[in-house]
Amino acid sequence: MSTPAIAARTLGRRYGRAWGLRDCTLDIGAGRVVGLVGPNGAGKSTLLNLLTGLLRPTTGELELFGRPVRPGEPADGVAYLDQRHALYESFRVREMLEAARRLNRRWDHRVALDRVRELGIPLERRVGELSGGQRAQVALSVALARRPQLLVLDEPVASLDPLARRDLMGSLMAAKAEDDCTVVLSSHVVSELERLCDYLVVLDHGRVVLSGDVDELMAAHVLLTGPSSTVDEVRGVPVSADRRGTVTALLFRGTPPPLPPGWRAGPVSLEDLVLHHLAAGRPTEVAA
Numbered sequence: 158m159s160t161p162a163i164a165a166r167t168l169g170r171r172y173g174r175a176w177g178l179r180d181c182t183l184d185i186g187a188g189r190v191v192g193l194v195g196p197n198g199a200g201k202s203t204l205l206n207l208l209t210g211l212l213r214p215t216t217g218e219l220e221l222f223g224r225p226v227r228p229g230e231p232a233d234g235v236a237y238l239d240q241r242h243a244l245y246e247s248f249r250v251r252e253m254l255e256a257a258r259r260l261n262r263r264w265d266h267r268v269a270l271d272r273v274r275e276l277g278i279p280l281e282r283r284v285g286e287l288s289g290g291q292r293a294q295v296a297l298s299v300a301l302a303r304r305p306q307l308l309v310l311d312e313p314v315a316s317l318d319p320l321a322r323r324d325l326m327g328s329l330m331a332a333k334a335e336d337d338c339t340v341v342l343s344s345h346v347v348s349e350l351e352r353l354c355d356y357l358v359v360l361d362h363g364r365v366v367l368s369g370d371v372d373e374l375m376a377a378h379v380l381l382t383g384p385s386s387t388v389d390e391v392r393g394v395p396v397s398a399d400r401r402g403t404v405t406a407l408l409f410r411g412t413p414p415p416l417p418p419g420w421r422a423g424p425v426s427l428e429d430l431v432l433h434h435l436a437a438g439r440p441t442e443v444a445a
């Protein structure tokens with residue numbers, strides 16, 4: 158088997174007495190686009206900061222492309238983009254790109270200039286005068302010009318309006334198609350990841366509750382919907398149940414049970430998968 162892009166073994170990070178991430182074991186192949194999802198405080202940023210070497214693990218091991226991550230050392234081949242799109246406000250875009258060129262050993266200035274020009278972002282404008290969407294695009298250009306093997310994005314579109322969100326995600330996918338890097342991006346908005354990601358990691362309370370190839374996960378689950386009044390007639394143990402008044406949806410992993418009258422089996426969306434697996438860990442939401 159080829160060397161995984163990300164190999165984490167019982168990786169954990171504790172803040173004082175509380176765990177931000179615990180027992181995280183992952184094997185993710187190179188070239189994947191990984192969607193990292195979970196509610197507030199689930200541990201997404203903690204995992205991303207461990208990947209980039211910004212945080213030191215409390216337990217476990219982490220290798221990227223077969224090389225151990227050394228916290229505190231800038232990881233060669235890893236580019237990080239956070240939701241603030243940190244840039245030097247007073248610099249002109251051209252100066253920003255020059256500064257990034259000087260700071261990065263691995264840098265393709267043509268990539269940065271061409272992207273910024275193609276997007277119609279004026280090179281002489283100050284970063285502080287750019288729109289949120291333009292700023293995000295400049296930050297993405299800086300990340301891509303580093304020619305990363307692994308591109309890590311922490312909620313990159315959180316602060317953007319819907320159009321700018323779509324544009325940034327489009328740019329990301331175009332870049333991914335040209336340059337076969339591995340991408341990990343976190344988001345609260347599962348629907349936004351649906352068309353982008355081919356690998357899913359769901360975190361809750363610092364633990365991985367679901368991970369795997371998106372197509373395989375979708376194929377391995379089925380969603381049954383029917384009248385809440387006859388939910389007791391459905392045999393088997395669902396991952397979780399979502400009761401909405403007179404209609405209940407049950408997510409099953411594997412072969413579904415025979416359907417009582419009025420029930421039907423349907424395909425599963427990424428959102429169904431995520432929400433049902435998150436609900437499975439919360440007893441109050443499981444009860445039908």
Ligand SMILES: Nc1ncnc2c1ncn2[C@@H]1O[C@H](COP(=O)(O)OP(=O)(O)OP(=O)(O)O)[C@@H](O)[C@H]1O
Pocket residue numbers: 172173176177178195196197198199200201202203204
């Ligand atoms: N520096 C810190 N000191 C103490 N606790 C922290 C620190 N950073 C994170 N935590 C805690 O660790 C847990 C995981 O936080 P983390 O920021 O990784 O979650 P997240 O999934 O990124 O959340 P959000 O979606 O709100 O950004 C939370 O309970 C958080 O309060």
